[in-house]
Amino acid sequence: DAKTTQPPSMDCAEGRAANLPCNHSTISGNEYVYWYRQIHSQGPQYIIHGLKNNETNEMASLIITEDRKSSTLILPHATLRDTAVYYCISRGSGGYNKLIFGAGTRLAVHP
Amino acid sequence: GAGVSQSPSNKVTEKGKDVELRCDPISGHTALYWYRQRLGQGLEFLIYFQGNSAPDKSGLPSDRFSAERTGESVSTLTIQRTQQEDSAVYLCASSLYGAEAFFGQGTRLTVV
Numbered sequence A: 001d002a003k004t005t006q007p008p009s010m011d012c013a014e015g016r017a018a019n020l021p022c023n024h025s026t027i028s029g030n031e032y033v034y035w036y037r038q039i040h041s042q043g044p045q046y047i048i049h050g051l052k053n054n055e056t057n058e059m060a061s062l063i064i065t066e067d068r069k070s071s072t073l074i075l076p077h078a079t080l081r082d083t084a085v086y087y088c089i090s091r092g093s094g095g096y097n098k099l100i101f102g103a104g105t106r107l108a109v110h111p
Numbered sequence B: 001g002a003g004v005s006q007s008p009s010n011k012v013t014e015k016g017k018d019v020e021l022r023c024d025p026i027s028g029h030t031a032l033y034w035y036r037q038r039l040g041q042g043l044e045f046l047i048y049f050q051g052n053s054a055p056d057k058s059g060l061p062s063d064r065f066s067a068e069r070t071g072e073s074v075s076t077l078t079i080q081r082t083q084q085e086d087s088a089v090y091l092c093a094s095s096l097y098g099a100e101a102f103f104g105q106g107t108r109l110t111v112v
Helices: none
Strands: A009-013 A018-023 A031-038 A045-050 A061-064 A070-075 A084-092 A105-110 B005-007 B010-013 B019-024 B031-037 B044-050 B065-069 B075-079 B088-095 B107-111
Touching (some): A031 A061, A070 A084, B010 B019, B019 B107, B044 B065
Parallel strands (some): A009 A105
Antiparallel strands (some): A018 A070, A084 A105, B031 B044, B031 B088
8 A cells, every 4th residue: 555644733723724635646546545533532533535536525525636646635614623633544445455544644723 | 333342441451461352343344453552653553354354464563462353243352461562552443345444442451
């Protein structure tokens, strides 16, 4: 699975959009981009994933560049409860592909 | 149950003792993962079960660590002769074939 690179930390004001970048320049054609987050003292929580097209769900939007070498997770209206470590993971298609977590981005949402 | 269940939620053990940690995955989920998370650190992959395939044990840190899974049900992670550096939160996750993983709340292991 391709390696991903994320900034170690980011800040965001409450109510504003949080844009979390992820670099996956070595991603291969059949690898998906997954995003999880871990709120303090809890297990990680799935957010969203995508292959080529942009994706949106009730939690977030995922924007993947045309060359698929990077992506951005967007939390449209960040709240204090969105303070967490956000992990970007690339993972091959099919069932036999383990999830490997990197260091992630620690997002702090402040009033 | 509705989610991944892990037990116990907390375990304190003496150095040198063996411990067993249990994970009940979501019913029907074919894949099961174990991770270790030391205080202030990221998730460290330990082992991955997928259906009837041989498990991926590449993340187990030493031969003191082992895990079993019976079919597509319960999994047990065993740590023999525990050491203080084994103190961590042990997280289990399950998923359907190739889909997103759902995590339990973890077992906090403290070796004294």
